[in-house]
Amino acid sequence: MRSAVAAQFEAQPPQAQSILIVDDDPAIVQLLGEMLKPFGEIRFALSGEQALAITTSFTPDLILLDINMPGVNGLDVCRRLKANPGLREVPIIFVTGQNDLTSEVAALEAGAVDFIAKPLATPIVVARVRTHLRLHQLTEALKHSARTDALTGLPNRRAFDEELAAEWRRASRRREPLSLLLFDIDHFKAFNDSHGHPAGDECLRIVGQAIAAFLKRPGDLAARYGGEEFAVILPATDCPDALRMANALVRTIADTAITLPNALEKRRVTISVGAATVELPAPGTAIAALVECADSALYRAKRNGRNRAEFQPFGRTVRNIDHDDPATDPRGNPIER
Numbered sequence: 001m002r003s004a005v006a007a008q009f010e011a012q013p014p015q016a017q018s019i020l021i022v023d024d025d026p027a028i029v030q031l032l033g034e035m036l037k038p039f040g041e042i043r044f045a046l047s048g049e050q051a052l053a054i055t056t057s058f059t060p061d062l063i064l065l066d067i068n069m070p071g072v073n074g075l076d077v078c079r080r081l082k083a084n085p086g087l088r089e090v091p092i093i094f095v096t097g098q099n100d101l102t103s104e105v106a107a108l109e110a111g112a113v114d115f116i117a118k119p120l121a122t123p124i125v126v127a128r129v130r131t132h133l134r135l136h137q138l139t140e141a142l143k144h145s146a147r148t149d150a151l152t153g154l155p156n157r158r159a160f161d162e163e164l165a166a167e168w169r170r171a172s173r174r175r176e177p178l179s180l181l182l183f184d185i186d187h188f189k190a191f192n193d194s195h196g197h198p199a200g201d202e203c204l205r206i207v208g209q210a211i212a213a214f215l216k217r218p219g220d221l222a223a224r225y226g227g228e229e230f231a232v233i234l235p236a237t238d239c240p241d242a243l244r245m246a247n248a249l250v251r252t253i254a255d256t257a258i259t260l261p262n263a264l265e266k267r268r269v270t271i272s273v274g275a276a277t278v279e280l281p282a283p284g285t286a287i288a289a290l291v292e293c294a295d296s297a298l299y300r301a302k303r304n305g306r307n308r309a310e311f312q313p314f315g316r317t318v319r320n321i322d323h324d325d326p327a328t329d330p331r332g333n334p335i336e337r
């Protein structure tokens with residue numbers, strides 16, 4: 001049986017793809033260029049150095065690489081590309097006149113996916129290129145679906161964990177604060193019970209879209225944390241800004257109309273938000289502690305009446321900030337208790 005990912009992939013129209021051809025012989029470059037034109041965008045490099053330079057600003061879907069070139073040879077180009085996390089996944093096919101066993105083994109050991117011997121036969125080149133472009137596309141689709149929540153289209157829990165770890169490292173390098181919001185839909189069991197599970201699913205999709213639209217900075221990341229819980233990572237955001245975002249998010253969701261199929265009336269749901277900030281994330285400190293902080297703030301928000309945000313800094317307890325909240329000073333900053 002075909003997998004869901006394969007079905008999704010096949011349902012999409014074939015996308016134009018990009019191929020980088022690397023060979024010091026311009027005649028070979030031209031010949032391959034003609035053969036592969038129908039696949040999409042073709043770029044050329046006439047040396048290993050040129051190939052390395054081009055790939056600093058261009059990530060092809062496939063590379064055809066000559067082994068024997070003056071200067072940096074094909075095997076070295078391949079090893080360097082495989083050592084680069086941004087280019088590691090690009091499939092490389094060696095195209096070479098050295099069609100002996102030792103060269104083929106060396107090419108595969110350097111990380112190539114395939115090996116085509118010169119003289120070039122068009123049907124062989126086209127068939128192998130088609131196979132590897134297709135495999136690459138499938139792998140990318142699988143990687144994307146492994147990090148995406150199928151219901152909301154938001155990054156899933158696995159992607160959230162990876163992104164939070166990456167943001168933590170970035171924040172500690174740049175000596176910047178890092179904030180996290182965790183939120184949970186209020187009385188969602190009752191929503192499911194009165195409108196049905198499909199309506200609950202629709203509600204989760206709408207809430208997911210509302211958060212995605214709410215976030216404006218490119219570095220901010222919203223994810224489905226699990227069930228009816230979501231998370232928002234806010235890089236370079238200190239405690240007062242995290243609180244402002246948390247309160248704005250509460251209001252945004254409360255104002256979002258949930259339109260259900262076959263229902264005349266629009267519904268509304270509210271959320272409770274727990275916010276936490278680490279002012280200076282140290283490398284090696286427990287990221288889990290930040291999640292626990294946000295989680296305990298979230299449970300406080302539930303206990304204190306729902307449809308609200310609470311904040312918990314690393315190792316301290318601060319109450320909610322809001323305009324009419326006596327726990328904030330005249331500038332809206334939280335007063336510690």
Ligand code: GH3
Binds near residue numbers: 187188198201302
């Ligand atoms: P609280 O305000 O304390 O959060 O109450 P609640 O009812 O939201 O909390 P509870 O944890 O009791 O219920 C969560 C509900 O979320 C129960 C579960 O069926 C529902 N839920 C979790 N994931 C999904 C989903 O993917 N789709 C739908 N429709 N419901 C879901």
Ligand code: MG
Binds near residue numbers: 188
């Ligand atoms: Mg809930």
Ligand code: MG
Binds near residue numbers: 184185227228229
């Ligand atoms: Mg819950």
